[in-house]
Amino acid sequence: MDKIASVVGHPFQVFVRSTSTNNNNNDNENNNENFVDIPPPMEGWTIPQVIQYSIQLLQEYDISEPEASVQQLLVHALALDWHTGVRQLSQWTQEQVVLTPSQDGHFRELLSRRLHHEPIQYLLGQWDFLDYIVKIRPPLLCPRPETEELVMKVVLEDDVVRTGSWYSNNLDEINNNMNNNRVCSDLRILDVGCGTGVIGIALADQLSRRHFARLSASSSSPSSSSSTTTTTTTTNTVSTRTRVVVEAIDVDPIAIEVSRENANRLLTDKQHDESIRYNASLVSAQDFVPNEKFHIVVSNPPYIPRGEVLEPQVCLWESERALFAGEDGLDVIKIILERLPDWCHPNATCWMEVDPSHPPLIQKELLRQNNDVDNNNNNNKHRRVRFVESYQDMFGKDRFVKLLVNHEPTT
Numbered sequence: 001m002d003k004i005a006s007v008v009g010h011p012f013q014v015f016v017r018s019t020s021t022n023n024n025n026n027d028n029e030n031n032n033e034n035f036v037d038i039p040p041p042m043e044g045w046t047i048p049q050v051i052q053y054s055i056q057l058l059q060e061y062d063i064s065e066p067e068a069s070v071q072q073l074l075v076h077a078l079a080l081d082w083h084t085g086v087r088q089l090s091q092w093t094q095e096q097v098v099l100t101p102s103q104d105g106h107f108r109e110l111l112s113r114r115l116h117h118e119p120i121q122y123l124l125g126q127w128d129f130l131d132y133i134v135k136i137r138p139p140l141l142c143p144r145p146e147t148e149e150l151v152m153k154v155v156l157e158d159d160v161v162r163t164g165s166w167y168s169n170n171l172d173e174i175n176n177n178m179n180n181n182r183v184c185s186d187l188r189i190l191d192v193g194c195g196t197g198v199i200g201i202a203l204a205d206q207l208s209r210r211h212f213a214r215l216s217a218s219s220s221s222p223s224s225s226s227s228t229t230t231t232t233t234t235t236n237t238v239s240t241r242t243r244v245v246v247e248a249i250d251v252d253p254i255a256i257e258v259s260r261e262n263a264n265r266l267l268t269d270k271q272h273d274e275s276i277r278y279n280a281s282l283v284s285a286q287d288f289v290p291n292e293k294f295h296i297v298v299s300n301p302p303y304i305p306r307g308e309v310l311e312p313q314v315c316l317w318e319s320e321r322a323l324f325a326g327e328d329g330l331d332v333i334k335i336i337l338e339r340l341p342d343w344c345h346p347n348a349t350c351w352m353e354v355d356p357s358h359p360p361l362i363q364k365e366l367l368r369q370n371n372d373v374d375n376n377n378n379n380n381k382h383r384r385v386r387f388v389e390s391y392q393d394m395f396g397k398d399r400f401v402k403l404l405v406n407h408e409p410t411t
Protein backbone atom coordinates (compact mmCIF):
# COMPACT_ATOMS: atom_id res chain seq x y z
CA MET A 1 0.00 0.00 0.00
CA ASP A 2 1.23 3.46 -0.86
CA LYS A 3 1.91 5.71 2.04
CA ILE A 4 1.54 9.34 2.85
CA ALA A 5 5.09 10.42 3.41
CA SER A 6 6.38 11.83 6.62
CA VAL A 7 8.52 14.89 7.22
CA VAL A 8 8.10 15.12 10.96
CA GLY A 9 8.12 11.96 12.96
CA HIS A 10 6.28 13.03 16.11
CA PRO A 11 3.56 15.37 17.23
CA PHE A 12 4.51 19.02 17.52
CA GLN A 13 2.76 22.11 18.72
CA VAL A 14 1.81 25.34 17.09
CA PHE A 15 1.02 28.51 18.90
CA VAL A 16 -2.51 29.73 18.33
CA ARG A 17 -3.06 33.44 18.79
CA SER A 18 -5.77 34.55 21.14
CA THR A 19 -9.23 34.50 19.66
CA SER A 20 -10.32 37.47 21.73
CA THR A 21 -12.10 40.03 19.60
CA ASN A 22 -10.56 43.16 21.01
CA ASN A 23 -9.78 44.33 17.48
CA ASN A 24 -6.17 44.59 18.38
CA ASN A 25 -3.82 42.71 16.11
CA ASN A 26 -1.18 42.63 18.80
CA ASP A 27 -2.82 40.75 21.60
CA ASN A 28 0.06 38.80 23.07
CA GLU A 29 -0.05 40.78 26.28
CA ASN A 30 -3.48 39.27 26.96
CA ASN A 31 -1.71 36.08 27.96
CA ASN A 32 -4.48 34.24 26.25
CA GLU A 33 -2.30 31.82 24.40
CA ASN A 34 -3.29 28.32 23.36
CA PHE A 35 -1.26 25.56 21.92
CA VAL A 36 -2.63 23.17 19.37
CA ASP A 37 -1.25 19.69 18.91
CA ILE A 38 -0.67 18.87 15.31
CA PRO A 39 -0.73 15.16 14.60
CA PRO A 40 2.21 13.29 13.22
CA PRO A 41 2.41 13.00 9.46
CA MET A 42 -0.62 11.29 7.98
CA GLU A 43 1.48 8.55 6.57
CA GLY A 44 -0.38 5.80 4.75
CA TRP A 45 -3.74 7.55 5.00
CA THR A 46 -6.13 7.77 2.07
CA ILE A 47 -7.32 11.20 0.90
CA PRO A 48 -10.74 10.69 2.57
CA GLN A 49 -8.95 9.84 5.83
CA VAL A 50 -6.79 12.94 5.59
CA ILE A 51 -9.86 15.05 4.89
CA GLN A 52 -11.93 13.57 7.68
CA TYR A 53 -9.18 13.89 10.25
CA SER A 54 -8.28 17.46 9.29
CA ILE A 55 -11.90 18.59 9.36
CA GLN A 56 -12.29 17.18 12.86
CA LEU A 57 -9.15 18.98 13.96
CA LEU A 58 -10.36 22.33 12.62
CA GLN A 59 -13.78 21.79 14.21
CA GLU A 60 -12.15 21.02 17.53
CA TYR A 61 -10.42 24.39 17.45
CA ASP A 62 -13.53 26.20 16.26
CA ILE A 63 -12.13 27.24 12.90
CA SER A 64 -14.77 28.50 10.52
CA GLU A 65 -15.71 26.56 7.37
CA PRO A 66 -13.63 23.49 8.26
CA GLU A 67 -14.73 21.33 5.34
CA ALA A 68 -14.15 23.90 2.62
CA SER A 69 -10.85 24.91 4.26
CA VAL A 70 -9.45 21.39 4.22
CA GLN A 71 -10.54 20.73 0.64
CA GLN A 72 -9.04 23.96 -0.63
CA LEU A 73 -5.79 23.50 1.26
CA LEU A 74 -5.41 19.99 -0.13
CA VAL A 75 -6.12 21.23 -3.65
CA HIS A 76 -3.39 23.81 -3.12
CA ALA A 77 -0.88 21.39 -1.57
CA LEU A 78 -1.46 18.88 -4.36
CA ALA A 79 -1.29 21.63 -7.01
CA LEU A 80 -4.66 20.58 -8.46
CA ASP A 81 -6.65 22.81 -10.79
CA TRP A 82 -8.30 25.82 -9.12
CA HIS A 83 -11.69 25.15 -10.70
CA THR A 84 -11.85 21.35 -10.72
CA GLY A 85 -9.57 20.36 -7.83
CA VAL A 86 -12.27 19.88 -5.18
CA ARG A 87 -14.24 17.60 -7.53
CA GLN A 88 -11.07 15.65 -8.27
CA LEU A 89 -10.48 15.15 -4.53
CA SER A 90 -13.98 13.79 -4.07
CA GLN A 91 -13.33 11.20 -6.78
CA TRP A 92 -10.39 9.75 -4.87
CA THR A 93 -12.60 7.73 -2.60
CA GLN A 94 -11.19 4.28 -3.17
CA GLU A 95 -7.72 4.82 -4.57
CA GLN A 96 -4.82 5.13 -2.21
CA VAL A 97 -3.49 8.43 -3.51
CA VAL A 98 -0.26 9.25 -1.83
CA LEU A 99 1.15 12.60 -0.82
CA THR A 100 4.79 13.12 -1.64
CA PRO A 101 6.91 14.26 1.31
CA SER A 102 6.83 17.84 0.09
CA GLN A 103 3.04 17.78 -0.43
CA ASP A 104 2.55 16.35 3.06
CA GLY A 105 4.81 18.98 4.58
CA HIS A 106 3.11 21.74 2.61
CA PHE A 107 -0.39 20.57 3.57
CA ARG A 108 0.37 20.32 7.26
CA GLU A 109 2.04 23.72 7.27
CA LEU A 110 -1.08 25.23 5.69
CA LEU A 111 -3.29 23.36 8.13
CA SER A 112 -1.38 24.65 11.11
CA ARG A 113 -1.65 28.21 9.77
CA ARG A 114 -5.40 27.69 9.36
CA LEU A 115 -5.46 26.63 13.02
CA HIS A 116 -4.17 30.13 13.75
CA HIS A 117 -7.37 31.38 12.07
CA GLU A 118 -5.39 32.66 9.09
CA PRO A 119 -7.93 33.34 6.30
CA ILE A 120 -8.01 30.68 3.63
CA GLN A 121 -7.61 33.46 1.04
CA TYR A 122 -4.18 34.40 2.45
CA LEU A 123 -3.11 30.75 2.56
CA LEU A 124 -4.00 30.24 -1.08
CA GLY A 125 -2.78 33.70 -2.15
CA GLN A 126 -5.79 34.17 -4.37
CA TRP A 127 -9.58 34.07 -4.38
CA ASP A 128 -12.57 34.25 -6.70
CA PHE A 129 -14.38 37.51 -7.21
CA LEU A 130 -17.17 37.15 -9.78
CA ASP A 131 -15.39 35.64 -12.79
CA TYR A 132 -11.95 36.81 -11.75
CA ILE A 133 -9.25 35.10 -9.76
CA VAL A 134 -7.60 37.88 -7.79
CA LYS A 135 -4.30 37.78 -5.93
CA ILE A 136 -4.45 38.59 -2.22
CA ARG A 137 -1.82 39.39 0.37
CA PRO A 138 -2.14 40.11 4.09
CA PRO A 139 -3.40 42.40 5.53
CA LEU A 140 -5.74 43.39 2.69
CA LEU A 141 -9.45 42.79 3.04
CA CYS A 142 -10.45 39.45 1.53
CA PRO A 143 -13.13 40.29 -1.04
CA ARG A 144 -16.64 39.45 0.15
CA PRO A 145 -19.69 38.19 -1.75
CA GLU A 146 -21.61 41.34 -0.78
CA THR A 147 -19.07 43.36 -2.75
CA GLU A 148 -19.75 41.20 -5.79
CA GLU A 149 -23.38 42.23 -5.40
CA LEU A 150 -22.37 45.89 -5.21
CA VAL A 151 -20.44 45.60 -8.48
CA MET A 152 -23.32 43.89 -10.26
CA LYS A 153 -25.74 46.55 -9.02
CA VAL A 154 -23.59 49.21 -10.65
CA VAL A 155 -23.25 47.21 -13.87
CA LEU A 156 -26.97 46.50 -14.17
CA GLU A 157 -28.69 49.40 -12.45
CA ASP A 158 -26.49 52.47 -12.49
CA ASP A 159 -28.29 55.41 -14.11
CA VAL A 160 -25.20 56.83 -15.74
CA VAL A 161 -24.49 53.49 -17.39
CA ARG A 162 -28.14 52.68 -18.16
CA THR A 163 -29.02 55.99 -19.76
CA GLY A 164 -25.63 56.65 -21.27
CA SER A 165 -25.71 60.13 -19.74
CA TRP A 166 -21.93 60.27 -19.48
CA TYR A 167 -21.88 59.68 -23.21
CA SER A 168 -24.61 62.07 -24.32
CA ASN A 169 -23.02 64.84 -22.27
CA ASN A 170 -20.05 64.47 -24.56
CA LEU A 171 -21.90 64.32 -27.88
CA ASP A 172 -20.10 67.28 -29.47
CA GLU A 173 -16.75 65.82 -28.69
CA ILE A 174 -17.90 62.43 -29.90
CA ASN A 175 -19.14 63.78 -33.22
CA ASN A 176 -15.87 65.58 -33.75
CA ASN A 177 -13.87 62.44 -33.17
CA MET A 178 -16.14 59.91 -34.79
CA ASN A 179 -14.53 59.87 -38.19
CA ASN A 180 -11.06 59.07 -37.10
CA ASN A 181 -12.13 56.34 -34.69
CA ARG A 182 -10.34 57.98 -31.79
CA VAL A 183 -11.27 57.16 -28.27
CA CYS A 184 -13.83 59.84 -27.84
CA SER A 185 -15.52 59.48 -24.54
CA ASP A 186 -14.16 58.30 -21.22
CA LEU A 187 -16.46 56.81 -18.63
CA ARG A 188 -14.61 57.83 -15.48
CA ILE A 189 -14.97 55.75 -12.31
CA LEU A 190 -13.41 56.32 -8.89
CA ASP A 191 -12.87 53.36 -6.51
CA VAL A 192 -12.27 54.70 -2.99
CA GLY A 193 -10.35 52.25 -0.76
CA CYS A 194 -9.48 49.82 -3.54
CA GLY A 195 -7.79 47.08 -1.45
CA THR A 196 -7.05 44.24 -3.88
CA GLY A 197 -8.68 46.32 -6.64
CA VAL A 198 -11.65 44.01 -7.17
CA ILE A 199 -14.35 46.68 -7.54
CA GLY A 200 -12.56 48.88 -10.06
CA ILE A 201 -11.14 45.98 -12.06
CA ALA A 202 -14.45 44.12 -12.34
CA LEU A 203 -16.33 47.31 -13.24
CA ALA A 204 -13.80 48.29 -15.88
CA ASP A 205 -13.98 44.88 -17.48
CA GLN A 206 -17.76 44.49 -17.29
CA LEU A 207 -18.56 47.98 -18.49
CA SER A 208 -16.07 47.96 -21.33
CA ARG A 209 -17.79 44.78 -22.57
CA ARG A 210 -21.22 46.28 -22.64
CA HIS A 211 -22.90 47.62 -25.70
CA PHE A 212 -24.23 50.95 -24.65
CA ALA A 213 -27.61 51.51 -26.26
CA ARG A 214 -26.53 55.07 -26.93
CA LEU A 215 -23.94 53.86 -29.35
CA SER A 216 -26.61 52.66 -31.72
CA ALA A 217 -28.62 54.99 -33.87
CA SER A 218 -31.80 53.69 -35.42
CA SER A 219 -33.47 55.02 -38.51
CA SER A 220 -36.77 53.98 -40.06
CA SER A 221 -37.81 54.35 -43.66
CA PRO A 222 -40.98 53.32 -45.48
CA SER A 223 -40.61 50.87 -48.35
CA SER A 224 -43.50 49.97 -50.64
CA SER A 225 -44.30 47.15 -52.97
CA SER A 226 -47.26 47.14 -55.41
CA SER A 227 -49.73 45.98 -52.76
CA THR A 228 -48.30 46.87 -49.32
CA THR A 229 -46.24 49.49 -47.60
CA THR A 230 -43.85 48.31 -44.90
CA THR A 231 -41.41 50.07 -42.65
CA THR A 232 -37.81 49.02 -42.74
CA THR A 233 -35.75 49.72 -39.67
CA THR A 234 -32.03 49.82 -40.02
CA THR A 235 -29.73 50.06 -37.07
CA ASN A 236 -26.49 51.82 -37.71
CA THR A 237 -24.01 51.18 -35.02
CA VAL A 238 -21.89 54.23 -34.64
CA SER A 239 -18.32 53.09 -34.79
CA THR A 240 -17.08 55.02 -31.88
CA ARG A 241 -14.89 53.88 -29.05
CA THR A 242 -15.38 54.22 -25.38
CA ARG A 243 -12.74 53.93 -22.76
CA VAL A 244 -13.44 53.06 -19.14
CA VAL A 245 -11.02 54.92 -16.91
CA VAL A 246 -10.70 53.73 -13.31
CA GLU A 247 -8.87 55.72 -10.68
CA ALA A 248 -8.32 53.62 -7.56
CA ILE A 249 -7.12 55.13 -4.29
CA ASP A 250 -6.09 53.64 -0.96
CA VAL A 251 -4.02 54.54 2.09
CA ASP A 252 -2.30 51.14 2.21
CA PRO A 253 0.80 50.76 -0.01
CA ILE A 254 0.19 47.00 -0.22
CA ALA A 255 -3.25 47.72 -1.67
CA ILE A 256 -1.72 49.89 -4.37
CA GLU A 257 0.85 47.23 -5.23
CA VAL A 258 -1.63 44.33 -5.30
CA SER A 259 -4.39 46.21 -7.15
CA ARG A 260 -1.89 47.20 -9.84
CA GLU A 261 -0.68 43.60 -10.12
CA ASN A 262 -4.27 42.37 -10.41
CA ALA A 263 -5.18 45.00 -12.99
CA ASN A 264 -2.10 44.25 -15.06
CA ARG A 265 -2.89 40.55 -15.03
CA LEU A 266 -6.65 40.68 -15.52
CA LEU A 267 -6.97 43.65 -17.85
CA THR A 268 -3.83 43.23 -19.95
CA ASP A 269 -5.45 43.15 -23.40
CA LYS A 270 -7.90 45.92 -22.70
CA GLN A 271 -5.25 48.18 -21.24
CA HIS A 272 -3.17 47.48 -24.27
CA ASP A 273 -5.91 48.34 -26.77
CA GLU A 274 -6.81 51.40 -24.66
CA SER A 275 -10.41 50.39 -23.93
CA ILE A 276 -9.51 50.45 -20.23
CA ARG A 277 -7.16 52.58 -18.25
CA TYR A 278 -6.51 51.60 -14.63
CA ASN A 279 -4.56 53.78 -12.27
CA ALA A 280 -3.99 53.18 -8.55
CA SER A 281 -2.65 55.93 -6.26
CA LEU A 282 -1.54 55.97 -2.65
CA VAL A 283 -3.67 58.79 -1.30
CA SER A 284 -6.42 59.14 1.27
CA ALA A 285 -9.97 60.13 0.40
CA GLN A 286 -9.51 63.38 2.33
CA ASP A 287 -6.43 64.39 0.29
CA PHE A 288 -7.46 63.15 -3.13
CA VAL A 289 -7.80 65.88 -5.77
CA PRO A 290 -8.45 64.40 -9.22
CA ASN A 291 -7.24 65.90 -12.47
CA GLU A 292 -10.61 65.20 -14.06
CA LYS A 293 -14.07 64.62 -12.62
CA PHE A 294 -15.89 61.30 -12.35
CA HIS A 295 -19.21 59.95 -13.56
CA ILE A 296 -19.41 57.16 -10.99
CA VAL A 297 -17.87 56.78 -7.54
CA VAL A 298 -17.90 53.35 -5.92
CA SER A 299 -16.61 52.40 -2.53
CA ASN A 300 -16.51 49.61 -0.02
CA PRO A 301 -14.96 51.78 2.70
CA PRO A 302 -14.05 50.64 6.20
CA TYR A 303 -17.43 50.83 7.92
CA ILE A 304 -17.48 48.65 11.02
CA PRO A 305 -18.33 50.53 14.23
CA ARG A 306 -15.58 50.35 16.83
CA GLY A 307 -16.11 47.58 19.36
CA GLU A 308 -18.13 45.32 17.11
CA VAL A 309 -17.27 41.69 17.76
CA LEU A 310 -15.75 39.99 14.74
CA GLU A 311 -14.65 36.48 13.92
CA PRO A 312 -11.00 35.78 14.82
CA GLN A 313 -10.05 35.21 11.19
CA VAL A 314 -11.18 38.76 10.47
CA CYS A 315 -10.02 40.78 13.45
CA LEU A 316 -6.70 38.97 13.93
CA TRP A 317 -5.63 39.11 10.31
CA GLU A 318 -7.25 41.77 8.16
CA SER A 319 -5.95 45.28 8.64
CA GLU A 320 -7.73 47.46 11.14
CA ARG A 321 -7.92 50.36 8.72
CA ALA A 322 -9.70 48.15 6.19
CA LEU A 323 -12.34 47.31 8.77
CA PHE A 324 -13.02 50.00 11.34
CA ALA A 325 -14.01 53.61 10.94
CA GLY A 326 -14.58 55.24 14.32
CA GLU A 327 -17.31 54.97 16.90
CA ASP A 328 -20.22 54.58 14.47
CA GLY A 329 -18.24 53.29 11.46
CA LEU A 330 -18.93 56.48 9.54
CA ASP A 331 -15.54 58.24 9.63
CA VAL A 332 -14.47 57.46 6.05
CA ILE A 333 -18.02 57.54 4.68
CA LYS A 334 -18.44 61.11 5.94
CA ILE A 335 -15.24 62.14 4.21
CA ILE A 336 -16.49 60.61 0.96
CA LEU A 337 -19.85 62.39 1.28
CA GLU A 338 -18.10 65.71 1.73
CA ARG A 339 -15.68 65.22 -1.14
CA LEU A 340 -18.24 63.93 -3.68
CA PRO A 341 -19.34 67.35 -5.06
CA ASP A 342 -15.70 68.22 -5.86
CA TRP A 343 -14.94 64.84 -7.39
CA CYS A 344 -17.98 64.48 -9.61
CA HIS A 345 -19.55 65.62 -12.86
CA PRO A 346 -23.17 66.80 -12.70
CA ASN A 347 -25.61 63.91 -12.24
CA ALA A 348 -22.92 61.50 -11.18
CA THR A 349 -23.81 58.48 -9.06
CA CYS A 350 -22.16 57.12 -5.95
CA TRP A 351 -22.57 53.57 -4.67
CA MET A 352 -21.31 52.41 -1.31
CA GLU A 353 -21.30 49.25 0.73
CA VAL A 354 -22.16 50.18 4.31
CA ASP A 355 -23.13 48.84 7.70
CA PRO A 356 -26.87 48.07 7.96
CA SER A 357 -27.20 50.82 10.61
CA HIS A 358 -25.85 53.43 8.18
CA PRO A 359 -28.53 54.30 5.59
CA PRO A 360 -30.60 56.53 7.95
CA LEU A 361 -27.41 58.06 9.40
CA ILE A 362 -26.17 58.86 5.90
CA GLN A 363 -29.50 60.52 5.08
CA LYS A 364 -29.15 62.63 8.22
CA GLU A 365 -25.57 63.54 7.40
CA LEU A 366 -26.57 64.61 3.88
CA LEU A 367 -29.36 66.79 5.24
CA ARG A 368 -26.81 68.56 7.42
CA GLN A 369 -24.35 68.87 4.56
CA ASN A 370 -27.00 70.24 2.17
CA ASN A 371 -28.19 72.76 4.77
CA ASP A 372 -24.63 74.02 4.96
CA VAL A 373 -24.59 74.42 1.17
CA ASP A 374 -27.85 76.40 1.33
CA ASN A 375 -26.62 78.61 4.13
CA ASN A 376 -23.16 79.32 2.81
CA ASN A 377 -23.27 79.12 -0.91
CA ASN A 378 -26.49 80.13 -2.61
CA ASN A 379 -24.96 80.25 -6.06
CA ASN A 380 -23.93 76.68 -5.87
CA LYS A 381 -27.16 74.84 -5.29
CA HIS A 382 -26.16 71.96 -7.50
CA ARG A 383 -23.30 71.02 -5.22
CA ARG A 384 -25.48 68.58 -3.38
CA VAL A 385 -25.49 64.91 -2.70
CA ARG A 386 -28.92 63.31 -2.64
CA PHE A 387 -29.78 60.04 -1.00
CA VAL A 388 -31.59 57.93 -3.62
CA GLU A 389 -32.10 54.50 -2.15
CA SER A 390 -30.70 51.75 0.03
CA TYR A 391 -30.68 48.09 -1.00
CA GLN A 392 -30.51 44.83 0.86
CA ASP A 393 -27.82 42.26 0.34
CA MET A 394 -28.43 38.54 -0.16
CA PHE A 395 -28.74 38.13 3.60
CA GLY A 396 -31.56 40.68 3.81
CA LYS A 397 -29.39 43.40 5.40
CA ASP A 398 -29.49 47.04 4.32
CA ARG A 399 -26.04 46.95 2.80
CA PHE A 400 -25.81 49.32 -0.15
CA VAL A 401 -26.65 52.96 -0.74
CA LYS A 402 -27.04 54.82 -3.99
CA LEU A 403 -26.53 58.58 -4.10
CA LEU A 404 -26.94 61.22 -6.79
CA VAL A 405 -24.27 63.90 -6.92
CA ASN A 406 -24.53 67.47 -8.22
CA HIS A 407 -27.98 66.95 -9.66
CA GLU A 408 -28.79 69.27 -12.56
CA PRO A 409 -32.22 68.90 -14.14
CA THR A 410 -31.92 68.11 -17.84
CA THR A 411 -33.64 70.60 -20.14
Ligand SMILES: C[S@@+](CC[C@H](N)C(=O)[O-])C[C@H]1O[C@@H](n2cnc3c(N)ncnc32)[C@H](O)[C@@H]1O
Residues within 6 Å of the ligand: 141, 142, 143, 144, 147, 192, 193, 194, 195, 196, 197, 198, 199, 249, 250, 251, 252, 255, 283, 284, 285, 286, 300, 301, 302, 303, 321, 322, 323, 332
Ligand atom coordinates in the same frame (compact mmCIF):
# COMPACT_ATOMS: atom_id res chain seq x y z
C1 LIG B 1 -13.24 47.40 3.40
S1 LIG B 1 -11.71 47.58 2.58
C2 LIG B 1 -12.26 47.40 0.89
C3 LIG B 1 -11.23 46.82 -0.03
C4 LIG B 1 -11.77 46.48 -1.44
N1 LIG B 1 -12.36 47.64 -2.05
C5 LIG B 1 -12.80 45.38 -1.35
O1 LIG B 1 -14.00 45.67 -1.50
O2 LIG B 1 -12.41 44.22 -1.17
C6 LIG B 1 -11.45 49.31 2.75
C7 LIG B 1 -10.19 49.85 2.13
O3 LIG B 1 -10.17 51.28 2.33
C8 LIG B 1 -8.86 51.70 2.64
N2 LIG B 1 -8.97 52.97 3.38
C9 LIG B 1 -9.16 53.16 4.72
N3 LIG B 1 -9.22 54.47 5.01
C10 LIG B 1 -9.09 55.14 3.83
C11 LIG B 1 -9.08 56.51 3.47
N4 LIG B 1 -9.22 57.48 4.39
N5 LIG B 1 -8.90 56.84 2.16
C12 LIG B 1 -8.74 55.88 1.24
N6 LIG B 1 -8.76 54.55 1.52
C13 LIG B 1 -8.93 54.18 2.79
C14 LIG B 1 -8.26 50.55 3.43
O4 LIG B 1 -6.85 50.56 3.39
C15 LIG B 1 -8.89 49.34 2.72
O5 LIG B 1 -8.05 48.87 1.70
